[in-house]
Amino acid sequence: MKFLSERTSTQLFLNFPLLSELKYSVVIPVKNEELNILETLNAFLLQETLNGEFFDCKTFEILILANNCADHSVSIINDFKRKNPELTIYIEEVTLLPDQAxxxxxxxxxxxxxxxxxxxNGGGIILTTDGDTSVAKDWIAQNIFEIESGADAVGGRILLKPKELNELDHAAKTLHFKDEKYQLLVADFEAKILNEPHDPAPKHHQHFNGSFAVTTECYEKSGGIPNVTHLEDCAFFEQLQFIDAKVRHSFKVVVHTSARCIGRTEVGLSYQLNEWKMIGKNGAKVYVESSEAVLERLLLKKKLLDLWERREISKLTIQSEFNRMFPEMSLKNDAHLSIFNYSYFGAWYAEILKIVKDEWTKKDTLIFIDKAVNDLETLLQNYEITNFSQTSIR
Structure with a gap:
């Protein structure tokens, strides 16, 4: 094990050979995962192409950073490496200071x-998952398929491991199902209203590091992972939106992750499951954005998208359309002209949201999650009956 400084952090994995066939790099952070890491690694022995053929192991590598481990994770990984030399697995064991841990x-x-x-090697695809997560046998292949179909990045469907889901605290399980249903309904609305070619229905709501893939080109263009201590996946997704990256939320890309309520990170899925567990015990209610607020937000984004695509029209026309979009508020200092200050819609949209945020916070947009789900289902009946067969809800 070595101490990791800012200087040496840029030298990780430099001493490991680079196969000429390498196209895909899978990264897995590990901290005290002795109970899960073997299942995680075994899943990569089973990788197949979309035709069910053996996936060429020489085209991908697995980079593991074992940080501050106090269990047998590292010895288990090294033992797995010795027994399965066909997989290219490189592990760096490090000790991090508190501000880096x-x-x-x-x-x-x-x-x-x-x-x-x-x-x-001329670029490729970076894929990431977690040390308590097991990827599907076509996980790499499906990520490649989505990117070759036009996506810059892919968020996979993250489900809870069935056995652990069944053993989950009743309150946590109930609220998890309700939240999943709500988020999937919102995602369905997004697909229908925004109608983005790169992320059509059916789509889901997850773009988290339990299953995420991004091209090296897009990673470089975005500036990479922002400097945050947690929720780095959410921060990265926001950064990708700023550059209009084509992020696909694919049901074809699937992983199963631990349902533990005590995790290794400050904020994450385990933290959320524990929060729901406590909420259930205290008899509290969960409130979410109302169906009306969801619809208003998505319709506004669609209108702004349409205006962005026609931004060569006259400034007077742009101002007129802005006035129709925001009839109850005054945009200060010719804010409508900000459309000409940005190269990407996502960055401009974020600026507009800042302008309307104060007005929206005046509205009572949060309602009990059960009512929100019922309202969304009613609204969606105007489009089609939603199929949840690919989710963890049923």
Missing amino acids: NIGFVRKILMDAAFHRLQK
């Missing part, structure tokens, strides 16, 4: 390392 820093240096390695 967070998932944001760990994921960033892992993704950066994968980026630099792939760049030496």
